[in-house]
Amino acid sequence: MRKPLVVGNWKMNLDLEEARRLILDIRLGLVNIDEDIEVVVCPPFIYLSMVNYQLPSHIKLGAQDVFWEIKGAYTGEISPRQLKDIGCDYVICGHSERRIHLKETNEMIASKVQISLKEGLTPILCLGETKEERDKELTKKVIEGQLEMGLKDVKIDEVKKVVLAYEPVWAIGSGLPATGDNVNEIVKFIREVIGKQYDSLTKDKIRILYGGSVDVKTIDDFVRQPEIDGVLVGGASLKANDFINIVKHTLKITKEKSK
């Protein structure tokens, strides 16, 4: 059984006081959540330390990005070792907003995934097609390429630690999520590619999330799907109650699924 995972990506939102309030409310709302689910919050870099200080041990800290070197003259960048040192266990790699606005390439993302694993961070590798690619029926081809290149230096003994997130670009922040059935089919395809790239044990073990306009209304449709192991939540993770309900619902449905 794969452990479900809910990740909140706060992106470039909130001021210091709002971030402090949010983490305190999440902490209160999830005080009794059991260990059958993993919960991760990814605040902006500058709040990592403050959030870590407020986090109970059962909620994990993640960063939204990382650089591909351990240290050196890279003005403005943050290294995986620094993230680990400040309390991070997870790091998002290759989010489509970075691929688009910062022109991150699959090669850059592959280096980030590789060094994160080396430094003991769990990379959450984001994959997904744009609307144009989808309209041209290129979804599977694009994802296959992102997977092959993003994981190119990851050996079989390490890949089980990686989390994948299928996030169609057209669904992110649009209020128009994909449908559960549709995502399930793509996630199944991602598992097949992983099976080919590695082996069938890895295919069954690797955790794959869905992300893109997930909220309290749509969560059910995704977590009921057999192939989907959790969600990466943007906008709805900024509202404590919504995030808490998404976590609780994911746990409830995962337990039902495993019966």
Ligand code: PGA
């Ligand atoms: P969204 O963002 O939930 O606001 O669509 C998801 C993401 O970008 O990870």
